[in-house]
Amino acid sequence: YERVGADVTMKCGSMDWDAAVTWTVNGTDIDESHLNGSYLILKNVGLSQSGQYACYEGSSWHLKYQTFLRVGTPPKEPVLMCRSNNYPKGFYCSWHLPTPTYIPNTFNISVVHGTKDMVCEKDATPKNRCHIRYIQLFSTVKYKVTLTVTNPLGKNFTTLTFDEFAIVKPDPPESVVAKPVPNNPRRLEVSWQNPSSWPEPESFPLKFFLRYRPLILDQWQHVELSDGTSHTITDAYAGKEYIIQVAAKDNDIGTWSDWSVAVHATPWTEEPKHLTTEAQITETTSASTSSFMAPPTTKICDKGAVVGSGAVAVCWTAGLVVAAYSVLFI
Amino acid sequence: MAAADSPSTALRRRDLCSRGIRLAGKMRADVVDLLDTYVEQQGLDASASVAAVEGVPVAAVERWDEQTGTQRLLENLAAYRAFRALLAQMLEEQREQLGEADAGLGRALAAVLLQVSAFAYHLEELLRLESRGIPGEEEDGPPPPPRLSLFEQKLRGLGVLRELAQWAVRSARDLRQLAKPSPATGTAPGLAESP
Numbered sequence: 001y002e003r004v005g006a007d008v009t010m011k012c013g014s015m016d017w018d019a020a021v022t023w024t025v026n027g028t029d030i031d032e033s034h035l036n037g038s039y040l041i042l043k044n045v046g047l048s049q050s051g052q053y054a055c056y057e058g059s060s061w062h063l064k065y066q067t068f069l070r071v072g073t074p075p076k077e078p079v080l081m082c083r084s085n086n087y088p089k090g091f092y093c094s095w096h097l098p099t100p101t102y103i104p105n106t107f108n109i110s111v112v113h114g115t116k117d118m119v120c121e122k123d124a125t126p127k128n129r130c131h132i133r134y135i136q137l138f139s140t141v142k143y144k145v146t147l148t149v150t151n152p153l154g155k156n157f158t159t160l161t162f163d164e165f166a167i168v169k170p171d172p173p174e175s176v177v178a179k180p181v182p183n184n185p186r187r188l189e190v191s192w193q194n195p196s197s198w199p200e201p202e203s204f205p206l207k208f209f210l211r212y213r214p215l216i217l218d219q220w221q222h223v224e225l226s227d228g229t230s231h232t233i234t235d236a237y238a239g240k241e242y243i244i245q246v247a248a249k250d251n252d253i254g255t256w257s258d259w260s261v262a263v264h265a266t267p268w269t270e271e272p273k274h275l276t277t278e279a280q281i282t283e284t285t286s287a288s289t290s291s292f293m294a295p296p297t298t299k300i301c302d303k304g305a306v307v308g309s310g311a312v313a314v315c316w317t318a319g320l321v322v323a324a325y326s327v328l329f330i
Numbered sequence: 331m332a333a334a335d336s337p338s339t340a341l342r343r344r345d346l347c348s349r350g351i352r353l354a355g356k357m358r359a360d361v362v363d364l365l366d367t368y369v370e371q372q373g374l375d376a377s378a379s380v381a382a383v384e385g386v387p388v389a390a391v392e393r394w395d396e397q398t399g400t401q402r403l404l405e406n407l408a409a410y411r412a413f414r415a416l417l418a419q420m421l422e423e424q425r426e427q428l429g430e431a432d433a434g435l436g437r438a439l440a441a442v443l444l445q446v447s448a449f450a451y452h453l454e455e456l457l458r459l460e461s462r463g464i465p466g467e468e469e470d471g472p473p474p475p476p477r478l479s480l481f482e483q484k485l486r487g488l489g490v491l492r493e494l495a496q497w498a499v500r501s502a503r504d505l506r507q508l509a510k511p512s513p514a515t516g517t518a519p520g521l522a523e524s525p
Contacts, residue, residue, distance in 0.1 A: 088394070088395070135392055136390045136391060136392050137390070137391055137392075137394045137500070138389040138390050138391060138394070138496045138497070138499060138500040139389070139390035139496070140388075140389070140390070140492050140493060140496055141390065165499070202506065202510060203503055203506045203507050203510070204503065204506075205506075251355075251502075252355065252358065252499050252502060253499060
């Protein structure tokens with residue numbers, strides 16, 4: 001194992017310095033310019049110089065020496081994160097290196113609670129993760145987690161100190177569903193479920209944060225809900241497609257989850273009615289002057305086109321509406 | 331204890347539990363605010379580690395999920411009675427130290443003391459519902475602790491408030507456990523005497 005940038009000298013086993021030898025790397029001969037007598041000199045090694053190096057006696061072509069060179073770097077300070085998404089059962093810690101070392105690394109993790117050592121059991125998958133069960137609950141004593149990473153070229157470590165409540169962060173809510181409400185052009189019914197990883201929602205209830213906006217706008221609306229797993233949005237813009245997300249947090253402690261997967265929904269809009277012949281003719285003339293919000297179908301009772309966003313137009317008879325349009329636009 | 335609750339008992343218990351949970355929530359919010367004020371006004375370092383102070387009930391508990399309802403009530407009651415005395419003492423010390431100069435802190439302490447007393451009362455009511463004898467409060471209590479230096483008093487105060495904040499969270503959880511209806515008998519789980 002050698003560090004990137006190091007100068008490497010390889011001796012051909014027990015051969016004298018002035019012996020005639022041939023060096024190969026991965027089966028390919030190495031040019032004599034890299035030799036100092038029978039020593040192979042590699043200056044400022046790079047990652048591409050990793051490989052199988054072999055040295056053969058000049059004439060007999062006997063293999064005298066062989067080694068596998070691995071070029072890498074010592075580990076930088078690892079990145080460590082601990083979180084409890086299954087409070088009050090326990091928590092997990094996961095880690096990674098900010099830059100690869102290109103050689104094998106070993107990770108060692110220690111968890112101390114006050115004076116007590118705790119065992120963090122390594123997970124099979126993902127590999128750089130371990131979990132630990134809480135022995136005590138409601139403790140003010142902090143946890144100290146130290147992660148040490150070692151490889152043949154060096155070692156490094158990082159420490160995290162936290163208290164029980166601070167790392168509680170549930171997974172996002174699951175199965176978020178948003179549906180239009182029949183006959184209600186400004187409503188959307190949203191429902192979701194507690195994340196399945198949260199073990200005891202009755203004793204450790206979650207509260208929720210809902211955010212929604214029409215696709216065409218950037219500003220989110222927010223609603224915080226202290227209980228229940230459903231909510232009806234009552235101020236949706238008629239006919240507009242919405243994007244909706246939900247987040248969760250323990251009622252008392254910890255931080256908000258990430259946002260759930262986004263769902264899309266459009267509030268209910270009325271089905272196109274059958275038009276009379278007269279209405280059809282007059283409707284065609286006014287159709288071209290409808291506002292940009294009009295949906296593409298030529299509906300007589302077009303709520304989207306009437307009086308700006310969100311207004312609910314009461315459907316009079318077809319003739320009356322058409323008459324109003326004619327007055328406004330002709 | 332009777333094998334099954336009368337409907338009115340079950341209702342009263344649920345009512346007391348939900349009120350208690352709300353009270354615990356408010357208490358915690360107030361204690362957390364008080365902690366910030368206390369740390370600032372007493373010139374302490376918020377991240378200071380305070381060793382377990384004698385006489386301060388520690389909220390940390392092992393096998394919390396295995397506790398019976400009665401255990402929960404008794405432990406909570408003992409804790410809040412202790413906090414009542416500790417907060418009263420803190421108020422006293424605070425008045426001695428600062429007189430009128432720190433009325434805000436004094437008022438906040440008094441408000442929390444009131445909530446602690448109210449909560450203790452709630453717990454006593456719940457125990458009464460279970461036809462449990464309420465443990466009497468010791469007449470004299472433990473001997474008064476030796477006079478602490480001003481700094482030690484402040485650190486102790488920090489420890490008291492921190493543990494109280496933890497207890498407030500724990501108590502809400504305890505009451506939620508108590509309020510859960512048991513599937514078989516209709517009584518809250520764990521309230522039966524353990525054999």
